Amino acid sequence: MTHPALAVDGVSWHAGTVPIINEVTLTVGPGEFVALIGPNGAGKTSLFNVVSGLRRPSAGRVLMGGADVTRLAPHKRARRGLGRTFQTSAVFGSLSVAENVALAVQAARGGSMRPWRRRSDRQIAAAAREVLDQVGLGELGRKAAGSLAHGQKRKLEIALLLAAEPRMLLLDEPMAGVSAEDVPALAEVVRGLTAGGRGVLMVEHHMEVVLDLADRVAVLHHGSLLGCDTPDAVMADATVQRAYLGEAL
Numbered sequence: 001m002t003h004p005a006l007a008v009d010g011v012s013w014h015a016g017t018v019p020i021i022n023e024v025t026l027t028v029g030p031g032e033f034v035a036l037i038g039p040n041g042a043g044k045t046s047l048f049n050v051v052s053g054l055r056r057p058s059a060g061r062v063l064m065g066g067a068d069v070t071r072l073a074p075h076k077r078a079r080r081g082l083g084r085t086f087q088t089s090a091v092f093g094s095l096s097v098a099e100n101v102a103l104a105v106q107a108a109r110g111g112s113m114r115p116w117r118r119r120s121d122r123q124i125a126a127a128a129r130e131v132l133d134q135v136g137l138g139e140l141g142r143k144a145a146g147s148l149a150h151g152q153k154r155k156l157e158i159a160l161l162l163a164a165e166p167r168m169l170l171l172d173e174p175m176a177g178v179s180a181e182d183v184p185a186l187a188e189v190v191r192g193l194t195a196g197g198r199g200v201l202m203v204e205h206h207m208e209v210v211l212d213l214a215d216r217v218a219v220l221h222h223g224s225l226l227g228c229d230t231p232d233a234v235m236a237d238a239t240v241q242r243a244y245l246g247e248a249l
């Protein structure tokens with residue numbers, strides 16, 4: 001039996017006594033692209049925090065590949081293949097694009113205390129090149145990361161994530177702040193992230209991108225999941241339209 005890349009099983013989270021996430025159940029299959037949408041304050045970031053381990057749920061479980069990770073710290077979930085982007089950038093501006101990715105590769109794999117798991121500089125550079133090609137930055141390896149345009153910087157952030165070879169990715173508004181003309185190219189990179197069976201869960205306000213990329217769309221409203229279905233079915237759902245799409249489109 002193939003387990004979902006990610007399963008959120010009856011998860012609730014309270015901030016103090018205030019309920020923020022209410023019994024959310026959601027799966028992302030291997031190679032599946034699920035978008036998580038909902039109005040501001042619906043609880044999307046809070047749910048990401050529970051999934052990535054920054055918050056401990058008050059009820060429910062989080063599973064990766066069938067294994068219960070609910071009690072694991074964020075870095076242990078990362079080691080098991082969970083990657084997450086944040087809205088703030090983690091790029092070293094004064095280093096080159098390739099150096100940034102090489103550092104990420106080294107941190108993920110080369111930094112092991114066990115010598116037989118260490119990688120040579122050449123292997124690290126090759127892995128970094130491969131990742132840069134995947135995100136379409138293959139030609140820009142020597143450029144200072146700080147001089148990249150916003151859309152390119154977003155690609156670099158994705159490259160930094162891919163350096164750790166994640167099995168499951170949480171993307172937090174990958175299109176935020178990207179100019180309209182750069183959106184299609186970045187969307188293509190994001191679309192490619194499910195290659196090799198990787199699961200993707202993406203929060204994104206850009207509805208065109210959501211409807212274009214997602215296999216399924218999960219709708220969160222006041223901390224509860226209104227539904228999770230194909231983009232067409234979600235767009236046609238009257239409750240969803242009243243709760244969210246009517247306001248947003």
Ligand SMILES: Nc1ncnc2c1ncn2[C@@H]1O[C@H](COP(=O)(O)OP(=O)(O)OP(=O)(O)O)[C@@H](O)[C@H]1O
Pocket residue numbers: 015016018020038039040041042043044045046047
């Ligand atoms: N640590 C906290 N303590 C108290 N309230 C919190 C805490 N974290 C989040 N909240 C509240 O929980 C609700 C959901 O917030 P969250 O940031 O998860 O929503 P969101 O869907 O990501 O919103 P946005 O689209 O604006 O980023 C908000 O009302 C927020 O004020």
